[in-house]
Amino acid sequence: MNWKHTLSSMMAATALAAAASGQDNWSYSGANGPDTWGGISGVCANGSMQSPIVIEGTESAYLNRLEPTYAVSPVMMHNDRHTIRFTYASGSMMKVGNKEFELLSFHFHTPGEHRVLTTSFPLEIHFDHKAADGSLARVAVLVKEGRSNVAAEELWPLLPIEPDQTTRRPEVKINARDFMPNAREYYRYMGSDTMPPCTEGVNWYVLKEPIEFSSQQIAALRGIMGENARPLQPRNNRMILDALPN
Numbered sequence: 001m002n003w004k005h006t007l008s009s010m011m012a013a014t015a016l017a018a019a020a021s022g023q024d025n026w027s028y029s030g031a032n033g034p035d036t037w038g039g040i041s042g043v044c045a046n047g048s049m050q051s052p053i054v055i056e057g058t059e060s061a062y063l064n065r066l067e068p069t070y071a072v073s074p075v076m077m078h079n080d081r082h083t084i085r086f087t088y089a090s091g092s093m094m095k096v097g098n099k100e101f102e103l104l105s106f107h108f109h110t111p112g113e114h115r116v117l118t119t120s121f122p123l124e125i126h127f128d129h130k131a132a133d134g135s136l137a138r139v140a141v142l143v144k145e146g147r148s149n150v151a152a153e154e155l156w157p158l159l160p161i162e163p164d165q166t167t168r169r170p171e172v173k174i175n176a177r178d179f180m181p182n183a184r185e186y187y188r189y190m191g192s193d194t195m196p197p198c199t200e201g202v203n204w205y206v207l208k209e210p211i212e213f214s215s216q217q218i219a220a221l222r223g224i225m226g227e228n229a230r231p232l233q234p235r236n237n238r239m240i241l242d243a244l245p246n
């Protein structure tokens, strides 16, 4: 075994131990902040297709409609110290053209991560989907302050406020569509996970129409998660497509 092997197994062992203790070695500020994520995964620092980005200078294109056919799912949510993630029951699909992606989970960022022209948002929700061939589709929903979200009214009292806490409430059902706008026009670009390991090859669909949460609902999430938005990344020479209604 060469030294590189030894080093990578040691690092893997450390990562496993951190995962087992429910902690890992990155954060959104301070000594383990975003500037240091390249030490966890090189692509966080050296990648050329990182997310989030500013949505501007888009090109119009006729693209496939997003066709979510989500079922309801029992509530299972986890506070992993970086975000609050709802894990979704299997079998809920989103069709894009003739490709089907399964909804795996969704999670929250306060403030929002993507910016649209000069507009920033106080909250952004990411819906993680995976196709049978392993390709990833992520739908971003931008949230602005306004009316109360009815689904959140029921769910927010159940939020796992403690680090590493999990809430399982099989008798309570959620529908991910309750956190999406009716209009599904979107911006499309190729990017990455916005958390380490910053994996690239993610198909981003940023929905144009924001939804609304009350200031209290946004504040409740922020109170638990703190600020968990990665700084904007260089666009480099990527295209951002603006899907025309079709």
Ligand code: ZN
Residues within 6 Å of the ligand: 107, 108, 109, 126, 194
């Ligand atoms: Zn995210």
